[in-house]
Amino acid sequence: MDDPDYGGRRVLLTGATGFLGTHLARRLLAAGAEVHAMRRHASKHTRLPAEGLHWHTADLTDYRSLERAVLASRPEIVFNLAAYGTTFDQRDRDLALAVNVGGSLNLWRALEATRCRLVHTGSCGEYGQIRGQVTEDVACQPTWFYPATKNASVVLLSTLGRQTGREVVTLRPFGPYGAADDPGRVLPHVIISLLNGDDVKVTAGEQLRDYSHVDDHVRAFLLAGVVPLRQTGAIYNIGSGEIVTLRKLIETVANAVASDAVKRVEFGAVDYRDGEIWEMCCDISAARRDLGYEPWVSLEDGIRRTVEWFATAGERAATAVTGS
Template sequence: MNDKERHGMTALSTDGAWAGRRVLVTGAGGFIGSHLTERLVRAGAEVRAMVRYTGRSDLGMLADVDPEVRRSVEVVHSDITDPFAVRRAIADCDTVFHLAALIAIPYSYVAPASYVATNVTGTLNVLEAARDLGVRRLVHTSTSETYGTARYTPIDEDHPIQPQSPYSASKIGADAMAESFYRSFDLPVAVIRPFNTYGPRQSARAVIPTVAAQVVAGREKIALGDLRPVRDLTYVTDTAAGFMAVAAADQCVGQVTNIGNGRGITIGDLARLIAEVAGRPDIDIVEDSQRLRPPQSEVFELIAGTERARERCGWEPTVSLRQGLTEVVDYVRANLGRFDVDRYVV
């Protein structure tokens, strides 16, 4: 990758439209949230980052953000399930990006009630506070998992919704609450529906860092779940740009907008591509039964229809899959100690 290509992946927007705007990012300590927070700061926004409270005052992935950027962020340690805390966090903010959620699908089989509390009730707390405080724009984060296994591809925003896991059911409920507040109270809420996002800072819970860590660590075999599902993968800086584009576009208010590449790859082929990028193309890939979803819960094909993203807000992805995977492999090599390659992370 040449310097120009790398700069295009890592340099963040300096769009003057965000200069001086007061913005809240819930879930700012997460993978996408940390990248979005960084991009907003570099664009000139005054960012308040809502991070889930722990006794360690953990910043999550915000700890990996450039220290100069991080010093510009107002960090609020809080909890999305507390309506009073949410209201305080939103106060005086012009725009809210709501990313806080429980997202691990395997754990949703274990503790579904916690997903309802965080993803549905937490979203209700955000909606109520945004309505009462007169927020100019709220971007609510959905997920391609709400579509379930594709009935047709590419999957456009009119595709039927299918709850195939407690996680996806909770996100469907949250999306419905957002739509209801738009229709009932004219709340200026836009729903963004990212397909699978990947990149530096992503946890080993996700398939790409899981594979990359095992390859970089020198394992002879890569242990994965089902190798057949097809996923549409977007590099995280492109996804962050999508959030900002959706927030800026009036045409996205009251609508769901997909963010994806419009191309799919099987998990098996993805693992082989990661191994190739890492210089180990001959590594064995094996199926690990403990990583399999229940048969009726597995989502077998997700390929985004992105025409409306282009039409409504002018968003298109810019980073190729090979370029993005190269960045991930480099990140994992530099941070291998953070990955427990011998343990399945739920």
């Protein structure tokens, strides 16, 4: 399916060097947008091409740097994908609060002189211990600090949008995965270990999850940037709309690596964590209705593409993400 036309639209993207941000930046360029991308350090490594992007050195915790980036880019649409706390090594609570909550407010202040649309990124973890496929109207009860700060940012920006009339829309991604994902996450860790011939120790895998390919998530962001909104402050779950056990997911990965790779996966060798989230699955009917969102990449095809990328990543380190 073709992406929406962004021909000539000026876009500002925070979190451009992250997993989702990298994929979104490439697709925005392909859709014809004038892409202004933020990074905290000019020397920061990125998988994005050197040509086509307008880079701005800015940090969500530094209001003046955001103000300069906004003045220079004059955005019509802003995608806020920057966050702290998305990986297990990001445990500084003060920094999570400063980036996810304070940074969102800084960005809002920097945008006050513009009339651009703001597409914000929430977290599926905002819902906490849920049962079944959760809808957006379920009360959020996050169980750890990162999604708590993300929920605070969603409430803050949605409220400000309703108060001022600025178009604000939030997407809550469920289980994005794909090429160039962080090696510390579950799927890349399992893929890399099996490709290296190592044994993999995991839990029994009874957790229920919604995993969806990064290409589908990116399309949701592209749609959220341009479709007419039913109301400002709207929130949408983005995922596959299908439930899979973590065990089934890992078995699918193993089968994509090699026919006998599943023999090297030790299910039940790792205990469940305290406060384990047993179900993290979403209802995507609102995104289908309002955004025209539809997931297109099947789990099997998405896993196959991801395994193929990691299997050849060493040869493609210079160019990395291909926008599969």
